Amino acid sequence: MDKFKKLIVILLFTTLVSSVFTLLFKSPTPVKSLTNTVVINEVAWAGTEASDADEWIELFNATGSDVDLTGWSLNATDGVPAIALNGTIPANGFFLLERTDDTTIKDITANQFFTGALGNDGESLELRNTSSELVDSANADGGAWPAGSSSPAKTMERINPLLADSDDNWATNDGATINGTDSADGTILGTPKAANSVLNLSITPTEGVTPTQEPTPIPTTEPTAEPTVVPTEEPTPIPTEEPTPIPTAEPTAEPTAIPTGEPSPTLTPVPSPQPTPQGMVIGVLGFGTNRTTCRLSFRLASFGFLRFFLPRISCS
Numbered sequence: 001m002d003k004f005k006k007l008i009v010i011l012l013f014t015t016l017v018s019s020v021f022t023l024l025f026k027s028p029t030p031v032k033s034l035t036n037t038v039v040i041n042e043v044a045w046a047g048t049e050a051s052d053a054d055e056w057i058e059l060f061n062a063t064g065s066d067v068d069l070t071g072w073s074l075n076a077t078d079g080v081p082a083i084a085l086n087g088t089i090p091a092n093g094f095f096l097l098e099r100t101d102d103t104t105i106k107d108i109t110a111n112q113f114f115t116g117a118l119g120n121d122g123e124s125l126e127l128r129n130t131s132s133e134l135v136d137s138a139n140a141d142g143g144a145w146p147a148g149s150s151s152p153a154k155t156m157e158r159i160n161p162l163l164a165d166s167d168d169n170w171a172t173n174d175g176a177t178i179n180g181t182d183s184a185d186g187t188i189l190g191t192p193k194a195a196n197s198v199l200n201l202s203i204t205p206t207e208g209v210t211p212t213q214e215p216t217p218i219p220t221t222e223p224t225a226e227p228t229v230v231p232t233e234e235p236t237p238i239p240t241e242e243p244t245p246i247p248t249a250e251p252t253a254e255p256t257a258i259p260t261g262e263p264s265p266t267l268t269p270v271p272s273p274q275p276t277p278q279g280m281v282i283g284v285l286g287f288g289t290n291r292t293t294c295r296l297s298f299r300l301a302s303f304g305f306l307r308f309f310l311p312r313i314s315c316s
Helices: 002-025
Strands: 038-044 056-061 073-076 082-084 094-099 112-114 125-128 134-138 156-158 170-172 280-287 290-303 306-315
Touching: 038 125, 038 134
Parallel strands: 094 112
Antiparallel strands: 038 056, 038 156, 056 094, 073 082, 073 125, 125 134, 156 170, 280 290, 290 306
16 A cells, blocks of 8 residues: 555656646747837827917837728827727828818828817827727826927927827927928928927837837747656566576586676576566566566656656566
8 A cells, every 4th residue: 555655646746747847848928018009109289380270190100010000099088089090000100190181281191181179278199909909198197288389389299109108208399300381381390200309219210211129029939848757557568688697606517616796608598587676566467377567666867957756667
């Protein structure tokens, strides 16, 4: 009974070792993130010098792949404006939304139009994907706009498109780096479809140009090592053993006996060798006049920095 208890303990130990290896070498599942994808990059909440109704919003794709915006939404938390997006924003490119028509920025073609005014006192804008997951926001606290001005009508620009929305990540257009013409042929005090004047990156994203810095690293899959130690019974139908010299002296024609411990070159295999017991006997099976003895032995194995014994059962 004690021998069987020991066998159970050994089997449990090998199972535990296998589980430890599985946990050590199992690849972690990559966590999906929505950061550093498409962001709200610039908001002309005060319109332009030509008209305070000529509002516009710019999105920026911070990834190296085109993004289909069909089914996405850009909404103010108070319900106006509520924009159902459609179209594709190119890799590291821009998507321009103009209010009502394409005369807001006279010399730059809009990607989409929207209706509904942005409040000059402040709005909170949310960009959501087809699963209604929040991808990005602008002025998330819902208070006064953190940047931009109504007189003159300067835009609110994002400083770093790779960082999350916060008041510290917005600034007012500097009035020197500008782009576009308003409906009265005046100057747009902003940078529609161009790098922001306050951009604080070593690499300046421009439309259609892929920056060398990828914001989203591609996770690599580590190989999974799952060693499984399974004790197997290996019956030996025909025992094969190397003949060993018998340490006792044998009578020969010579008057002197063979010294004990030194092998004789003329020794022949004994017809019925008696194998040296190895391991511990765990069972004896009887079949008529034949008896089969089963033994349990252990073999030292190693894997990396671990060493353990593997059970082996043999019957003869």
